[in-house]
Amino acid sequence: MRLKVVGTFAAAALAAGLARPAEAQAASGAESAEAGGTIVEGHVVEIQNKDVIIDLARKHDLRNGDVLEIWRPLKVRHPVTRQTLEDRFRIGSIRISQVLDVMSFTKPAKKMFRQPEVGDVVILRRAAPAPVVATSSVPQTADTAVAARPTDVEALRVADIFSKLRGTSPEHRINVYVWYVRNFPASEYVAFFREEAELLKRSGGQVSPTPHSTSVELTFLPPSSALIGAPLELGLHVTGEIRGAVIHSRNRGEVTFVSSPMVSRGPGYFSATFGAARMVSPSFEYFVEVVTATGKTRLLVGSARTPERITLVQTPEAKPPPKYASKAAIMTDYADYNRMRGDDRAWQTEGYFGMRFRDVGVRAARSGFGVYRGVGGSIYDLDELDLDGRRIGLTYGYLEGEFGFNKSVSVIGRLVMGLGDDGVSSGVQAHLRLGSDLDSNFTVGGEVLGGVGLRGIVQLELEPESDFPVILRSEVTNQPAGAAESDEEAALAAMTENPMESLSESDVGVRLIGQFGYRVVPSLVLGLRASYQGRNINHSGPGFGGAVEYSW
Secondary structure (H helix, E strand, O other), X not given: OOOOOOHHHHHHHHHOOOOOOHHHOOOOOOEEEEOOEEEEEEEEEEXXXXXXXXXXXXXXXXXXXXXXXXXXXXXXXXXXXXXXXXXXXXXXXXXEEEEOOOOEEEEEOOOOOOOOOOOOEEEEEEEOOOOEOOOOOOOOOOOOOEOOOOOOHHHHHHHHHHHHOOOOOHHHHHHHHHHHHHHOOOOOOHHHHHHHHHHHHHOOOOOOOOOOOOOOEEEOOOOOEEEOOOOEEEEEEEEOOEEEEEEEEEEOOOOOOEEEEOEEEEOOEEEEEEOHHHOOOOEEEEEEEEEEOOOOEEEEEOOOOOOEEXXXXXXXXXXXXXXXXXXXXXXXXXXXXXXXXXXXXXXXXXXXXXXXXXXXXXXXXEEEEEEEEEEEOOHHHHHHXXXXXXXXXXXXXXXXXXXXXXXXXXXXXXXEEEEEOOEEEEEEEEEEEEOOOOOOEEEEEEEEEOOOEEEEEEEEEEOOOOOOOEEEEEEEEOOOOOOOOOOHHHHHHHHHHOOOEOOOOOOOEEEEEEEEEEEEEOOEEEEEEEEEEEEEOOEEEEEEEEEEEEEO
């Protein structure tokens, strides 16, 4: 892990010898220094047959034949304290068989204590190379001798300088900073050392002229959730004199905590940003430490044993608003019941607009209008007494809904309100549909229409979405004159006004209807209707009609 020195906080943290907890070691593929050498840690990411694939590679200075330790993470809950205990134990060694750019193939070097598994930790330990001694006009003492390693000489040199400056005077620090700037002008840390030297000179060589308060107050509202795969920024405000803050974090796929310095955003404000790649389901854990003005470290948010936890949730998918199938249709139908004599007939025109939503639940809603005009009476009045048929008229509107229990069973209900010759009239329809309305289906139901009569309906609809949809329908009805005048005075007045008009109800008759459609374009269907109806064999006649349906 390449050392990054950030402002005065990094200097203070290193000068104070900030010790990170064991849980906060570097994550997958990270390097760290230890007494007598360095270690490189990674993880087992895949097992293919006898090959153990790890996420360490050529960029970590691995070579074919290197032997690595392999450790098994262990996480248990204490039966008494209920605290989570975390540790790891060594299960054997593996040997590098082939090094790639981002991964390496390995095989077990010896007999394993446990078989390798994905997620196991692998460790490569390297002995320290011979020390490299820096030369300058500054006397070469233990304070300026620096041990380096081939992979990151400059970072270790800077870390060693801060380690050896611990407890020294400001004047000595200024001299070492100036020596570093002169001898390593190409280093990325030159700007920092120059700035630190200038700050110490302006302060007259006094690092802490007055005692600092150790009182620290936190303003922080821990988030409970975040989005998977989206960068996360955490910020907090600390009241008190502190030098900086460090956040230790890990996700579900990381065995140990990863430590990151929090960036100062203003007096007392610190924040840290975590990349999208680390926001892995199901959770993200963290705790925060601060370095006080006296150089002491203090837990501020959570701890390694009881970290704060953020639940990671899936990013909501943007979905277009639902689009429902809509339909508008109009139908007209003429039916003659008595040999085209005109005394027992009905003409009905009906149109509607509707929307279909889903198969289960509220399947569809429709709103429509209708005009019903008819002439009728009893067979005895019309055929035996040769009376004129009584005129029937109703103009109405209706609301209709369909509710699906499942894809193949639904019920349809209709409420009708209208104006007839004698005032306001109402009616209802109810049907049971077997089969989907988008496929061949069977419907059975009935209608009560005030002032007009009753009707029982059985209908078979064949391939409604095809190019040639067909409807076969049968009705048992006493319309159009199925309701007689109940008011005796009104009936007497009607008889007086036109004594040759039948006041009796129509007898029950049967209608057989066929509607044959043709889909002109995908959204437009034209249909022709033909029917035959009668109340007995001598009291019957033909019918015809048409329909237009448009959908989008």
